[in-house]
Amino acid sequence: MNTDYTPRRVVIAGGGTAGWMAACALARTMGKTIELTLVESDAIGTVGVGESTIPPLVKYNQLIGIDENTFMRETQATFKLGIEFENWKVDGEKYFHSFGATGRDHWSAGFQHFWLHGLTKGHTESFDDYCLELKAAYAGKFAHLPENRINYAYQLDATRYAAYLRREAEAHGAMRKEGKIARVELDGENGNIAALHLEDGSRIEGDLFVDCTGFRALLIEGALHVGYDDWSHQLPCDRAIAVQTESVRPPIPYTRAIAHDSGWQWRIPLQHRQGNGIVYCSRYLSDDEAEARLLSSVEGETCSKPNRIRFVTGARRKQWHHNCVAVGLSSGFMEPLESTSIHLIQRAVLRIIRMMPFGEIAQADIDEFNDQQLTDMEQIRDFLILHYKATERRDSPFWRQCADMEIPESLAHKIELFRETGRVFRRDEELFAENSWVQVMMGQGIMPKTYHPVATKMSEEELTRFLAMIRENVARTVAGLPEHHAYVARYCGADQAEAA
Numbered sequence: 001m002n003t004d005y006t007p008r009r010v011v012i013a014g015g016g017t018a019g020w021m022a023a024c025a026l027a028r029t030m031g032k033t034i035e036l037t038l039v040e041s042d043a044i045g046t047v048g049v050g051e052s053t054i055p056p057l058v059k060y061n062q063l064i065g066i067d068e069n070t071f072m073r074e075t076q077a078t079f080k081l082g083i084e085f086e087n088w089k090v091d092g093e094k095y096f097h098s099f100g101a102t103g104r105d106h107w108s109a110g111f112q113h114f115w116l117h118g119l120t121k122g123h124t125e126s127f128d129d130y131c132l133e134l135k136a137a138y139a140g141k142f143a144h145l146p147e148n149r150i151n152y153a154y155q156l157d158a159t160r161y162a163a164y165l166r167r168e169a170e171a172h173g174a175m176r177k178e179g180k181i182a183r184v185e186l187d188g189e190n191g192n193i194a195a196l197h198l199e200d201g202s203r204i205e206g207d208l209f210v211d212c213t214g215f216r217a218l219l220i221e222g223a224l225h226v227g228y229d230d231w232s233h234q235l236p237c238d239r240a241i242a243v244q245t246e247s248v249r250p251p252i253p254y255t256r257a258i259a260h261d262s263g264w265q266w267r268i269p270l271q272h273r274q275g276n277g278i279v280y281c282s283r284y285l286s287d288d289e290a291e292a293r294l295l296s297s298v299e300g301e302t303c304s305k306p307n308r309i310r311f312v313t314g315a316r317r318k319q320w321h322h323n324c325v326a327v328g329l330s331s332g333f334m335e336p337l338e339s340t341s342i343h344l345i346q347r348a349v350l351r352i353i354r355m356m357p358f359g360e361i362a363q364a365d366i367d368e369f370n371d372q373q374l375t376d377m378e379q380i381r382d383f384l385i386l387h388y389k390a391t392e393r394r395d396s397p398f399w400r401q402c403a404d405m406e407i408p409e410s411l412a413h414k415i416e417l418f419r420e421t422g423r424v425f426r427r428d429e430e431l432f433a434e435n436s437w438v439q440v441m442m443g444q445g446i447m448p449k450t451y452h453p454v455a456t457k458m459s460e461e462e463l464t465r466f467l468a469m470i471r472e473n474v475a476r477t478v479a480g481l482p483e484h485h486a487y488v489a490r491y492c493g494a495d496q497a498e499a500a
Contacts, residue, residue, distance in 0.1 A: 011038075063350075074161075076157050077492075082255075085440075109452035109455065133151055181197070185203075192322045192323040215330070240311065241294055243295065260280075263398070278290050315331065325348070327352075351369055391403060422452065
């Protein structure tokens, strides 16, 4: 075995959230084992709309040594306990997809089975009453709890996050090269990327290239032509417009996703402003109509120009090919309905670190990486399709198309299993756990016909005590939590900054 190791030259093409998340993690974990260069141009803007995240980012920041207080202050972040979905089942109704768990599971069956059994015994309390994160979100409260008893993520300024990560990455040895990529040079013998040629004449060589060039995908597609699987026949929205507004009230600890006749809108409250956007299908709503609808519905004065974005939901057929790995928008696109964009970046980055080659790049690593990334994206795809397919809305051509469309067999099976038995099974380290599927399926109107027989083991008196104890614990804990905005101000120093 050859144990001689020359520091591997890793070149990241593109900055933004994806590029600097990759650079910061690689610089802080790989240390002197790599030479890390990030190439970006100040003249090229970033999409910069991904402001709502999910709980795995908390662990990611911890893994790479990011201090949460500083991170939240630098990114003007607030805490997030879940997403409220309005008008998705029918116009005028809403439900909440929370982080964490609802109730208390038995090893053989999820809590929904006990709650469903309770319905047959005359219990009328909502499934929502058994979820700490949900009740805290609607009460506008938050605090870190002992033993991590509250699950949360962040609502953050993605541009500030990238800037913060850049400072951290450069402090740990990452080198930034300013410039536009003019050409990608391939090795004529093996097809690998040999170097990036910049407009100023610079030539940046590397052993491993990370494509963070966004929708342009200059390396993975422009140079290596891996192909793209289009999923827009099942996720028909293909446009988004984002705009920022001044805050008009204290930030709430959750994101809102509000369905309309041709898609949906988001509202994401930060410390210093609110992020707003509209996602829509251009077949049913024009860009000008969508922008007018968005601007007429926002709260507060706008503090940015509307940013129009075109996209095709789908995935690259290979996200690692030769010596190039696609990360972020260059690897594919999942609309931000469940705030998964930053999560897919971190999953890819952590896999790159785990699979960093000692010598030559092994095809087995490439194949495994591609399989894992595609599995992640297909599972997220199914969860997103669920929101559109399982609806009672028939009030517009868009919703009728969604109701009539064919869906992947993997999703059809999950829906049928839950409808018939109340069961949900998690596969291959699937991102969304049982409680997520239960909340969204029931929120979208899919109610199980039956439940697990283990729920009947309790007597009616035992069941009543069991359910009441959970509700009371949730209510007592929420009552003891501070207001979210006040806790944020104390926790990350916002109140001291304002006083200064």
